[in-house]
Amino acid sequence: MTQEAAEEDGSVPVVTVEDVHKSFGSQKVLNGISLSVRRGETLAVLGRSGTGKSVLLRLIIGLQKPDSGSVRIHRQDIAGLALDQLGEIRKKMGFLFQHAALYDSLTVEQNVAFPLQHHNKEMSKSEQADRVKKLLAEVGMEGDLEKMPSDISGGMQKRVGLARALALEPNILLLDEPTAGLDPISSGEIDDLVLKLQEEHHMASIVVTHDLHSAKTIADRLALLNQGKVVIEGNFEQLQESDIEFVREFLKHS
Amino acid sequence: MKVTEQIDAIEASAVNPYRLLAATRILACILMLPLLTLAADACGLVMGWVAQALVEPLSLHQFINSGFKGADFNDFLPPTFKTAVFGLIIGLIACFQGMRTHGGAAGVGRAATSSVVLSSLFVILADVVLVKLIILFFP
Numbered sequence: 001m002t003q004e005a006a007e008e009d010g011s012v013p014v015v016t017v018e019d020v021h022k023s024f025g026s027q028k029v030l031n032g033i034s035l036s037v038r039r040g041e042t043l044a045v046l047g048r049s050g051t052g053k054s055v056l057l058r059l060i061i062g063l064q065k066p067d068s069g070s071v072r073i074h075r076q077d078i079a080g081l082a083l084d085q086l087g088e089i090r091k092k093m094g095f096l097f098q099h100a101a102l103y104d105s106l107t108v109e110q111n112v113a114f115p116l117q118h119h120n121k122e123m124s125k126s127e128q129a130d131r132v133k134k135l136l137a138e139v140g141m142e143g144d145l146e147k148m149p150s151d152i153s154g155g156m157q158k159r160v161g162l163a164r165a166l167a168l169e170p171n172i173l174l175l176d177e178p179t180a181g182l183d184p185i186s187s188g189e190i191d192d193l194v195l196k197l198q199e200e201h202h203m204a205s206i207v208v209t210h211d212l213h214s215a216k217t218i219a220d221r222l223a224l225l226n227q228g229k230v231v232i233e234g235n236f237e238q239l240q241e242s243d244i245e246f247v248r249e250f251l252k253h254s
Numbered sequence: 255m256k257v258t259e260q261i262d263a264i265e266a267s268a269v270n271p272y273r274l275l276a277a278t279r280i281l282a283c284i285l286m287l288p289l290l291t292l293a294a295d296a297c298g299l300v301m302g303w304v305a306q307a308l309v310e311p312l313s314l315h316q317f318i319n320s321g322f323k324g325a326d327f328n329d330f331l332p333p334t335f336k337t338a339v340f341g342l343i344i345g346l347i348a349c350f351q352g353m354r355t356h357g358g359a360a361g362v363g364r365a366a367t368s369s370v371v372l373s374s375l376f377v378i379l380a381d382v383v384l385v386k387l388i389i390l391f392f393p
Binding site: 058061091095098118119 | 259
């Protein structure tokens with residue numbers, strides 16, 4: 001069985017983080033963290049604010065480099081790769097930033113078309129436009145093509161950010177606090193959307209969140225971070241049955 | 255764009271942000287500074303003529319002819335093209351500071367101030383060197 005086939009059927013992980021350490025000055029943020037994710041699986045990374053959850057995602061997409069340890073995407077260690085080589089790997093990944101990070105000088109349509117224009121040069125303009133419309137329809141934003149990011153709400157920006165993250169049909173999806181700052185109804189809509197997209201696209205997804213309800217809804221496994229390490233990893237029932245003090249405290253207050 | 259993570263989003267989309275953002279802006283500065291210099295020169299000429307005409311009536315044609323009587327190529331083109339080097343300096347420093355911005359809105363202000371101060375300093379230093387080179391190669 002080839003590596004691609006093994007990853008496709010979920011028998012080997014597509015993302016492997018192994019004993020990663022990361023500090024900013026004297027502050028140790030990640031202290032030997034290890035986890036892995038397979039295709040078709042959603043891993044929620046939970047923890048208190050400031051415990052390095054977003055840093056972990058940034059290490060996986062290669063926006064930052066670990067001090068030690070390895071981050072392997074499709075079995076390739078990305079830490080030593082040049083920008084162009086990393087770019088090839090990033091084409092297979094989608095990233096939803098915490099505040100969507102839409103390009104504020106481009107319309108909703110142009111934002112979603114951005115990855116297609118730079119990487120799918122064999123697509124004609126009309127094919128790109130059709131693909132953009134389809135992506136925006138998937139996230140319920142098909143009527144807002146000409147709007148600017150400043151004209152739409154935070155929840156709508158996240159939907160557009162999701163559509164942009166899916167533009168190149170990634171097999172890895174990283175979501176940084178997808179429901180942060182949203183009301184419960186909008187949060188629920190984003191959760192439903194993530195579930196639907198996961199079913200349709202069969203991706204390896206990592207969701208960083210401190211919203212336990214959201215994590216329970218969308219994730220197959222949950223990993224709880226504390227002091228830069230994974231304290232517990234498993235499904236929600238396993239977390240509930242844990243006798244680790246921090247886990248009980250986290251669940252109590254969530 | 256840095257503090258709102260737009261540059262990170264560009265990088266996450268597997269697009270080189272330096273090529274997309276910095277290179278285009280630096281090239282624009284290199285091209286535009288000589289053109290701006292020409293525009294400034296033209297404004298200076300016109301306003302000089304206005305000031306002269308207020309004291310002693312003189313046509314624009316006469317003013318320009320008498321002003322350029324002793325001037326030649328070396329007095330005009332090399333000093334204008336040296337501003338392309340200024341454009342390179344301004345573009346490089348501004349993009350460098352912009353890409354390194356951190357600390358939210360206050361950080362943007364600090365980066366803008368640093369860009370202006372460093373650009374001014376390096377333009378002055380470059381001017382000293384370039385004037386010497388112009389005198390040497392275009393006596």
